[in-house]
Amino acid sequence: MEHTTRYFLEIAYDGTAYHGWQVQENAVSVQQKLNEALAILLRHGVETTGAGRTDTGVHATQLYVHFESTAPILAHPDRFLHSLNALLPFDIAGKAIVPVATNAHARFDATLRSYEYHVHFEKNPFLHQYSWFLRDYPVVERMNEAATYLLGKNDFSCFSKSNTQVFTNICDIKRAEWIEQDGKLVFHISADRFLRNMVRAIVGTLMEIGLGKKPVSYIEEVIASKDRGKAGTSVPACGLYLTQIFYPYIEKK
Structure with a gap:
């Protein structure tokens, strides 16, 4: 009888051409x-399970999936990755593969997820589809002050798409910070879990504060309301990157 092994596969992708991560009809x-x-x-059907879902146009510099196979992948893992990358389109890449316990789960075992949101302020054809082009430069100090109210465990229904099938809207945010880099802005956010559209709604809300449309204290009102209508507009998907998934049993790079 052939032995089945469960694997975690690390991938990265440019989401521009895709209707998100998850398999769907007619897209x-x-x-x-x-x-x-x-x-x-592998010469057999494969159903991968991802650590999370990204929406249309969102990118990932690190996403883990798990799958099972009886193929002797471990005998030549580098050869496996080379062959996989030869079969994948140019905008998806396999980065690493590791065997895990039979009950390891790419989604449920992840203890921390991190995203970045990129904003630029001068027209640049090489950033099109990879960053949000914004005309006016916000006050970063105001946005970072407001971002501190996001930290900790809270009900973030106000930043979630409606009618999503999740058991809770409570998330524990560990980091929320804007950093200036070479005339651009990058928002870094890490949490145990995220709701659908959550990061883009948070960025939209913080940007309203940074541009002086709302006071810093408005973020408290938005969170307390649990009302998506109170939060800012969801910003474009092109600037969003899933950057890290952390598991207790996989060593950080």
């Missing part, structure tokens, strides 16, 4: 392309 997704490439390489 091309990252998961679909990955499943297809793995099935060809």
